[in-house]
Amino acid sequence: MAETDLTPVASPAGTLAEAAGIARPREPRRWRSPQLVLGLLLFLSPLILSLLARLLVGQEDTEIFAFDPKTKPSADHLLGTDGSGRDVLAVMIYSTAPTFQMAIVAGLAGTVVGTAAGIVSGYFRGPADTAVRGISDVMLGIPAFAMLILVAAVMGDLSLIGLALVIALFSWPLVARAVRSQVLTLREQPFVTISRLSNRSAASIMTFELLPNLVTFVTAMFVGAISGALAIAIGLQLIGLGPIDTQTLGLALQNALSAGALSQGLWWWWLPPAALLILFFLGLFLVSLAVDEIANPRLRKAGRNG
Amino acid sequence: MTLDYALRRIAFFFVVVWITVTAMFFLVHLAPGDPITDQVTRMQASGQALSAGPELIEEYRRQFGLDKPLLEQYVDYVKELAQGNLGYSVTNFPTRVTTLIGDALPWTLGLLATAMVLSWVVGSLLGGLMAWRSTPAFARGLMSSVMLFAAIPYYLVALLLLYVFAYELQILPTGGARDPLGTSGGPFAAVLDTFEHALLPGLSIVLAFTGFFMLGMRSMMVSVLGSDHLLLAEAKGLPERRIFLRYAMRTAILPQVTTLAIYMGYVVSGSILVEVLFSYPGLGKVLVSAVDARDYPVIQGVVLMMVVTTAGALLILDLLYPLIDPRIRYGRD
Amino acid sequence: MSATSDQPLLQAEQVTKVYRSGLLEQREPVTALKQFSLEIHAEQPRIVALAGQSGSGKSTAAQIALGFVQPTSGSIRYRGTPLAKLARGPRRQFRQEVQAVLQDPFTAFNPVYRVRHVFDVVVRNFEIAATPAEARRAVAEAIEFVGLDPARVLDAYPHQLSGGERQRVMIARACLLRPRVIVADEPVSMVDASIRAAILEVIVNLRKEAGISFLYVTHDLSTAYHIADELLVLYEGETVERGDARAVIDAPTHEYTRRLIDAVPVPDPDVRWAAAVREDAA
Amino acid sequence: MADATVTSATGTAVLSVDGLSVSYPAGGGRRTVVDDVGFELRRGEMLGLVGESGSGKSTTAMSVLGLIKPPGRVDSGSVLLDGVDLRALGGEQLRRRRWSEISLVPQGAMSALNPVMRVGAQIADVIEVHERRRASGRRIDELLASVGLPVRTARLYPHELSGGMKQRVCIAMAIALNPKVMVADEPTSALDVIVQKAVAETLKDVQQRLGMAVVIIGHDMALQAQLADRVGVMCRGRLVEIGPVRSIFRSPAHPYTRLLLQAVPSLRQREWYPAAATQALRDEALALVAARHPLAEVGPDHKAAMP
Amino acid sequence: GGGDDDTSTTRAASGGGTATSSDSGREAGRAETLVLGQYRAPTGKIGNPYVQASDALVSDGLHELVYEALFYVNYQTGRTEPWLATGYEYSDDNRTVTLRLRDDVRWADGTPFSSRDVVYTMEQILKARAPFRAANIQGAVRSIRALSPTEVQIDLRAPNPRFVDSELSSYVYTANFIPLPEHVFRGEDFETFAFYDLARGLPMGTGPYRLTEVTASAATLQRDDDWWAARAGFSELPAPRRVVYTSPGPEDSAVAGLESSQLDYAGQSVPSVAGFIAARERNPKLVNWDGDLGWLDPCPFALTINTTRRPWDDAELRWALNASLDKEQFSRLFNTPGEPTAARTTFPEYPQLSALIDENEDLLATYPTLDHDLERAAQIFESKGYRRENGVWTKDGEPLSLALNLFSPAALGPVWGDAAQLLNQQLREAGIAVDLQPGDFNTVAATRADGRFDAQSWFECGSVTDPWATLNRYTHAPGNDNAGRWRNAEYDRLVAQMGELTPGDPRIGELYAQAMEIWLRELPVIPLNQRPTPIVMNQTYWENWPTADNGYTQPAPFGMNFHQVITRLQPAGDGQ
Numbered sequence A: 001m002a003e004t005d006l007t008p009v010a011s012p013a014g015t016l017a018e019a020a021g022i023a024r025p026r027e028p029r030r031w032r033s034p035q036l037v038l039g040l041l042l043f044l045s046p047l048i049l050s051l052l053a054r055l056l057v058g059q060e061d062t063e064i065f066a067f068d069p070k071t072k073p074s075a076d077h078l079l080g081t082d083g084s085g086r087d088v089l090a091v092m093i094y095s096t097a098p099t100f101q102m103a104i105v106a107g108l109a110g111t112v113v114g115t116a117a118g119i120v121s122g123y124f125r126g127p128a129d130t131a132v133r134g135i136s137d138v139m140l141g142i143p144a145f146a147m148l149i150l151v152a153a154v155m156g157d158l159s160l161i162g163l164a165l166v167i168a169l170f171s172w173p174l175v176a177r178a179v180r181s182q183v184l185t186l187r188e189q190p191f192v193t194i195s196r197l198s199n200r201s202a203a204s205i206m207t208f209e210l211l212p213n214l215v216t217f218v219t220a221m222f223v224g225a226i227s228g229a230l231a232i233a234i235g236l237q238l239i240g241l242g243p244i245d246t247q248t249l250g251l252a253l254q255n256a257l258s259a260g261a262l263s264q265g266l267w268w269w270w271l272p273p274a275a276l277l278i279l280f281f282l283g284l285f286l287v288s289l290a291v292d293e294i295a296n297p298r299l300r301k302a303g304r305n306g
Numbered sequence B: 001m002t003l004d005y006a007l008r009r010i011a012f013f014f015v016v017v018w019i020t021v022t023a024m025f026f027l028v029h030l031a032p033g034d035p036i037t038d039q040v041t042r043m044q045a046s047g048q049a050l051s052a053g054p055e056l057i058e059e060y061r062r063q064f065g066l067d068k069p070l071l072e073q074y075v076d077y078v079k080e081l082a083q084g085n086l087g088y089s090v091t092n093f094p095t096r097v098t099t100l101i102g103d104a105l106p107w108t109l110g111l112l113a114t115a116m117v118l119s120w121v122v123g124s125l126l127g128g129l130m131a132w133r134s135t136p137a138f139a140r141g142l143m144s145s146v147m148l149f150a151a152i153p154y155y156l157v158a159l160l161l162l163y164v165f166a167y168e169l170q171i172l173p174t175g176g177a178r179d180p181l182g183t184s185g186g187p188f189a190a191v192l193d194t195f196e197h198a199l200l201p202g203l204s205i206v207l208a209f210t211g212f213f214m215l216g217m218r219s220m221m222v223s224v225l226g227s228d229h230l231l232l233a234e235a236k237g238l239p240e241r242r243i244f245l246r247y248a249m250r251t252a253i254l255p256q257v258t259t260l261a262i263y264m265g266y267v268v269s270g271s272i273l274v275e276v277l278f279s280y281p282g283l284g285k286v287l288v289s290a291v292d293a294r295d296y297p298v299i300q301g302v303v304l305m306m307v308v309t310t311a312g313a314l315l316i317l318d319l320l321y322p323l324i325d326p327r328i329r330y331g332r333d
Numbered sequence C: 001m002s003a004t005s006d007q008p009l010l011q012a013e014q015v016t017k018v019y020r021s022g023l024l025e026q027r028e029p030v031t032a033l034k035q036f037s038l039e040i041h042a043e044q045p046r047i048v049a050l051a052g053q054s055g056s057g058k059s060t061a062a063q064i065a066l067g068f069v070q071p072t073s074g075s076i077r078y079r080g081t082p083l084a085k086l087a088r089g090p091r092r093q094f095r096q097e098v099q100a101v102l103q104d105p106f107t108a109f110n111p112v113y114r115v116r117h118v119f120d121v122v123v124r125n126f127e128i129a130a131t132p133a134e135a136r137r138a139v140a141e142a143i144e145f146v147g148l149d150p151a152r153v154l155d156a157y158p159h160q161l162s163g164g165e166r167q168r169v170m171i172a173r174a175c176l177l178r179p180r181v182i183v184a185d186e187p188v189s190m191v192d193a194s195i196r197a198a199i200l201e202v203i204v205n206l207r208k209e210a211g212i213s214f215l216y217v218t219h220d221l222s223t224a225y226h227i228a229d230e231l232l233v234l235y236e237g238e239t240v241e242r243g244d245a246r247a248v249i250d251a252p253t254h255e256y257t258r259r260l261i262d263a264v265p266v267p268d269p270d271v272r273w274a275a276a277v278r279e280d281a282a
Numbered sequence D: 001m002a003d004a005t006v007t008s009a010t011g012t013a014v015l016s017v018d019g020l021s022v023s024y025p026a027g028g029g030r031r032t033v034v035d036d037v038g039f040e041l042r043r044g045e046m047l048g049l050v051g052e053s054g055s056g057k058s059t060t061a062m063s064v065l066g067l068i069k070p071p072g073r074v075d076s077g078s079v080l081l082d083g084v085d086l087r088a089l090g091g092e093q094l095r096r097r098r099w100s101e102i103s104l105v106p107q108g109a110m111s112a113l114n115p116v117m118r119v120g121a122q123i124a125d126v127i128e129v130h131e132r133r134r135a136s137g138r139r140i141d142e143l144l145a146s147v148g149l150p151v152r153t154a155r156l157y158p159h160e161l162s163g164g165m166k167q168r169v170c171i172a173m174a175i176a177l178n179p180k181v182m183v184a185d186e187p188t189s190a191l192d193v194i195v196q197k198a199v200a201e202t203l204k205d206v207q208q209r210l211g212m213a214v215v216i217i218g219h220d221m222a223l224q225a226q227l228a229d230r231v232g233v234m235c236r237g238r239l240v241e242i243g244p245v246r247s248i249f250r251s252p253a254h255p256y257t258r259l260l261l262q263a264v265p266s267l268r269q270r271e272w273y274p275a276a277a278t279q280a281l282r283d284e285a286l287a288l289v290a291a292r293h294p295l296a297e298v299g300p301d302h303k304a305a306m307p
Numbered sequence E: 001g002g003g004d005d006d007t008s009t010t011r012a013a014s015g016g017g018t019a020t021s022s023d024s025g026r027e028a029g030r031a032e033t034l035v036l037g038q039y040r041a042p043t044g045k046i047g048n049p050y051v052q053a054s055d056a057l058v059s060d061g062l063h064e065l066v067y068e069a070l071f072y073v074n075y076q077t078g079r080t081e082p083w084l085a086t087g088y089e090y091s092d093d094n095r096t097v098t099l100r101l102r103d104d105v106r107w108a109d110g111t112p113f114s115s116r117d118v119v120y121t122m123e124q125i126l127k128a129r130a131p132f133r134a135a136n137i138q139g140a141v142r143s144i145r146a147l148s149p150t151e152v153q154i155d156l157r158a159p160n161p162r163f164v165d166s167e168l169s170s171y172v173y174t175a176n177f178i179p180l181p182e183h184v185f186r187g188e189d190f191e192t193f194a195f196y197d198l199a200r201g202l203p204m205g206t207g208p209y210r211l212t213e214v215t216a217s218a219a220t221l222q223r224d225d226d227w228w229a230a231r232a233g234f235s236e237l238p239a240p241r242r243v244v245y246t247s248p249g250p251e252d253s254a255v256a257g258l259e260s261s262q263l264d265y266a267g268q269s270v271p272s273v274a275g276f277i278a279a280r281e282r283n284p285k286l287v288n289w290d291g292d293l294g295w296l297d298p299c300p301f302a303l304t305i306n307t308t309r310r311p312w313d314d315a316e317l318r319w320a321l322n323a324s325l326d327k328e329q330f331s332r333l334f335n336t337p338g339e340p341t342a343a344r345t346t347f348p349e350y351p352q353l354s355a356l357i358d359e360n361e362d363l364l365a366t367y368p369t370l371d372h373d374l375e376r377a378a379q380i381f382e383s384k385g386y387r388r389e390n391g392v393w394t395k396d397g398e399p400l401s402l403a404l405n406l407f408s409p410a411a412l413g414p415v416w417g418d419a420a421q422l423l424n425q426q427l428r429e430a431g432i433a434v435d436l437q438p439g440d441f442n443t444v445a446a447t448r449a450d451g452r453f454d455a456q457s458w459f460e461c462g463s464v465t466d467p468w469a470t471l472n473r474y475t476h477a478p479g480n481d482n483a484g485r486w487r488n489a490e491y492d493r494l495v496a497q498m499g500e501l502t503p504g505d506p507r508i509g510e511l512y513a514q515a516m517e518i519w520l521r522e523l524p525v526i527p528l529n530q531r532p533t534p535i536v537m538n539q540t541y542w543e544n545w546p547t548a549d550n551g552y553t554q555p556a557p558f559g560m561n562f563h564q565v566i567t568r569l570q571p572a573g574d575g576q
């Protein structure tokens, strides 16, 4: 709040709750939350480590029968070898980046398209809005995973990026819907009226006035979309759909499970990819919690006070 | 709520169903390969030199109406559908798709609906408590760890549970819905057996969704906590429990009802992976094997079923919500 | 800015606005404004106050004057041309000549930008000055005119300014465009009493020194009493009274106007509130 | 504040607040938003508390009710209700006293009612809890009638009421247990002038009928002139002047009070004041507030924070 | 070949139409129950084997024990053993077959089985618009008539000395001809009648068991103590009183089921050999066909080359491809430690066929299909003008590419994912730019039919005892699965000639050698692996399972063969 101003800031509707300790709207937003840092660490460090590790571990270690199959973790193979003689650690090292790539592409595509559609439909209303609302309402009624199984099966050999885009196809309407509802309130904000009074074009209002205000919200959607895409992609891979020509954690997990790693007690085959995935999901979760709190300061308050 | 609104809403439901049916129909029919060729190839692959191969394919295509122009097939399909006829399974001819769905549905609903409702109740309560100011810190910490399960896709949770309880400790079955040998010892033993089989798949769903509902309830609760009516309730000198239940939970729970309805809708489709992992004989398994065998009518039937439940749950919600929430008069946006 | 002097700058004729319901929601249509007329001439700057209870259609009238809302019937013209038919060039001129100050100074700023942003946009979109330096000077002048320090204000974020300061910045922004009319929808209802005076004074000065007319929308009769030249009282969309501001308040003719005046508390403990207030809105 | 204790000893004060300070975290440290405020409320009187937005009026009211929530903190002070220090009371005892002895008409009546409970049930709630018996429908109808609401109101939900009706419901609820003290935080500021007048009159009427002591918070000097017996003026968290309403209006001591009075336009005065003078007065007032003078007698029952 | 193996029978006099229920009341305990792991859960409720080819109830369970075949093929002995029939005779021109049936067979409801049933069933097949199961009968048979209650005469459309072996017996995978009770079917539409109504005792066969319960997870059969063969003294009553077909689920659950002895027999392809070995560590009662080694699948794994696509229309390049592949690694992949099961040819190496290959070993010396020889491959590529650039053979700036179509793991199982990777890996190492195109079964099948591939992994089902069927795969006979579109007139002529000889004819060996010389030279298909499949059997409750040492029949869970196993199972001495 203002430091040396002449007038105390008038609160338009200084509510009871505000007096009682609930945040005032315009607090500086905090990006440096421990949750965010921990989340990003969980999420990004395996990626960075795996990229670095590529310098030490050759891709040939991920080939079938590179080593004796099913050897327990040892000094030679920190995570043992799998049923087809691949070094499990090497497989993880080479799977991490593509897994990421897929999740990020899916999340990004869904978020970008969804955000654009959401802004346009929310700002203009009219036919664009009817279309976006219609699509997202329909999508909400469609079981995406079931449809994705169908699409993935019908499409046959999808590439990793192809799979990501198909997933995005199902996620953008929901992003659009959420962004739209934000825009609906934003567009009524007086600063939009002021922009119109300043003779600005719709396009420039959408990009320069609305979009910056949606950054945290869209970031939160993006994180959610990544996590959702990852969950769906791994799910598809677990039932054997999706690309098999690129190493991914989902594929590694599916390999292990369908080859009977559980019953044969080969925990080092399935547990590391599963654990790494869990780590990713937790990381994304923490990030999304943190971003949520930034977008919605009330959550932070509630999280802290005792 | 006006009748007009209700009618529009119901019409919209049918639009959703129709769009999905159409999309699915063309998706499936324009894909390479068809179930008949598949059948014949399988037979050839199993060593029958089928001298009558091409004719057989033609005959079966005729029998399933696959020889007609696509548009005509589509019209026929929609007509049949309107009469509640989902047709026959290609790979299990002459079993009707409705029979297949009817056999599988009780398992799916039994397992998932129970798990979902249970997690909703527990999740909402815990989520509410978690945001509540006077919840002790240690309890809050405990709850946060439950909430973490929301982050992890339930199939990974299922995997861990499966490994620990079925493979390592071997105290629960690894899959299926019942002991195939049957149980002796009367109905109680049978119920126990069914319960044992449902426990792990159910638990993985409950864990994941409890966290999920907690998360939703928590943020709902947080915004309710910031609202003036709670402060007034406190000023009124009401006891803590009463404020929590009648003022906080009761306002916060309404949006949770929406979430539950949406997820109840997804129950049927959400079951797919659990059923595959636990070989549970529900709709998800039917779908996956039908996709495998390109059994169009079954795929369409199952997905339609899923759409109807999902969109249907939303429809029911929209129609009933104004009765639940006094603030809503017309519709949601 | 070539003004055809025979035409009023802004003219509303028998404007009626009916709001209809949304797609899924069936509400009764609301007639927000009925047969509303108003003329503002460029040569005779005036402050026209628009008063009335909540929901009486004041804002609707303001929105129509700004061209943001299309009237259901009647016409609204800018220098003789209906707003809807303005070509690109005249439309920009209309934008420049008819400006607005909004009620809520808090949300009038995009929170992600510094205060400078609103001026930058104006400078970029209208030909305010030939050179950047000139533009800078013009901006500084406008800010100084409303009694603020340009150096401090421009680089601040909106949340670092008080409500009164923000409202004055908004007025400065409007002034920068050298408009002929400023539509001010409840410009002081959200600022504290002691700041109100300063802002209203700016308005009065602008009328006097820059020849800017104001459409001053307010529910507060006392301020209208002090600054307005003309007063229109709206009641359920209808103009129930219009005339010289002081004359109307001193001698109201319409029952509603009288009640409105009676309800205004007198800042004197010895003067009791007029007794019988029939309430129909509570 | 030595003299405050003396006055409370006179026994006419039903509520006496002394040395109250409340702070909120700001920047690195804490910002005191209510700074050493003390006043007393006498039986049956209506005490106005005025000041600009953010001057700490609501915070003062909330701390009287013990409703300051973390991260806000009451740093010091005592709140004696009939001689009992509410701040020293434990949770359960404080809870019992709330509403039965001191009730609240909240600032945001629009959002202060539970949106999913019928209005009648919300009133019945306090009766049930504090009197440990079911509230009869008749009693609730009577309460509603006493604030001028029709009987059917009890069965409505808050969103079905207009702003004025909601405010009345709040007043009805606040008098349900016939408390000694009622705190009304800007009870009319969100309302239209005509409605405002009606609600304000209801409030005054109820107060006089029940003989309640009321703290009425507001920023509108004119309204205070119409309602209050005594007026306290707050600025920047400090109580700068307090005294009988007439003497405040006729002979304001503190420049800040004068500023507030000047800022009120009146239909009775033909002349408008120059803003420049206001500015000068403002600077003077703020400097004086910053000096943190204690309240000193400036007239009969009239004190101001001046040297 | 089969002759007149007239097993003398004692006709059971009783049973004038009423069949007593299989057991009196008491539930069979675990020790009296045989639990079989089926690989698919039964979904449809269909007892009529002719309406559907793949319904799990029929193809994976029912027909093995409820229905009976006229003849059972024994892969081990190479003989076609009569069961409901007593024998057959071909006319000299191989155009007419006369079948002789037993006179003491009864349907489960006590009605005698006779030529009427056989004629009815076959006539219905001939009339059917599209009988899935017995489509070949429609193509092969002109007419059928009963000569007497125990004699049937079938007129064939063309000379076909293998008709009985391949169409009237339990030949491969699915039985082709199953006689159905005419008295039940009368008045029903043969093509749509489900033949399923447990209350009415349907489905009904002549076999030792009746279906009593079908649930989502299991099909239960109860022994019929009145079984004709026992009453006739033709066979002993099988020991298990109750048989339960279950779906053991994925590999992991199957292994767990075997470890805990919940399963007595794991069924087909579940689990893997590795799974078997892991399970046996915890349950030593588990056995496999031959020690650790599984039973060879009748359909070896091979790479079909599209011989119409450049440059793979060149046989020399196909040999270069063969030399590029390390088949030993595929043996490891199919988890057969220490036991090389690389495929020398595309014949499954059952005793008769193995002997034939061995007899012509010189052929394989000339055409060493097993040799992994990258140098030789390089020589061939170079001789064709290819240069190795960046590790890839290139000619005229074009890299040597191979569109490789194969199964995704979802199609058939994880091992196929690995197989795909391994092929990719090996071929890339050999300098071939592989374009991997994995697909589900359907896509692969469609691709196969259209020939949209350079190479495709597939199964070479065909012969099990006599070599003709596999050799015939690569001819241009109608209805053939010659997806590689390879064409060689001389080869076709030799195989056609062989087709006219009765199995066992000494001239067959000679024709084999001539045909194989051409085939190996041209190598239209690259053999990869014999695919040993563990057919895990559990001796905890039941003994006398078929194993290599005790090979009374093949352990296959298909081809109705389990009927031949169940009558020989014995309760384990120390079971329970």
Ligand SMILES: Nc1ncnc2c1ncn2[C@@H]1O[C@H](COP(=O)(O)OP(=O)(O)OP(=O)(O)O)[C@@H](O)[C@H]1O
Pocket: A001, A010, A011, A014, A015, A018, A019, A020, A021, A022, A023, A024, D024, D025, D033, D051, D052, D053, D054, D055, D056, D057, D058, D059, D060, D072, D219
């Ligand atoms: N939860 C909080 N956190 C931080 N500061 C707060 C909080 N609540 C109130 N404040 C600050 O305390 C000061 C006093 O606020 P308070 O609401 O008591 O003022 P007020 O006089 O009631 O104003 P209004 O007229 O707007 O209701 C203000 O400066 C405000 O910013």
Ligand SMILES: Nc1ncnc2c1ncn2[C@@H]1O[C@H](COP(=O)(O)OP(=O)(O)OP(=O)(O)O)[C@@H](O)[C@H]1O
Pocket: C019, C020, C030, C031, C032, C052, C053, C054, C055, C056, C057, C058, C059, C060, C061, C219
């Ligand atoms: N966009 C809209 N859609 C439907 N009805 C509207 C819309 N805008 C205004 N109204 C209705 O028109 C009427 C007049 O509204 P308007 O905002 O002009 O009143 P006002 O006098 O400015 O009130 P206030 O003092 O509360 O600002 C009201 O009844 C309002 O509900």
Ligand SMILES: [Mg+2]
Pocket: C058, C059, C060
């Ligand atoms: Mg308005």
Ligand SMILES: [Mg+2]
Pocket: A014, A019, D057, D058, D059, D107, D185
């Ligand atoms: Mg306040």
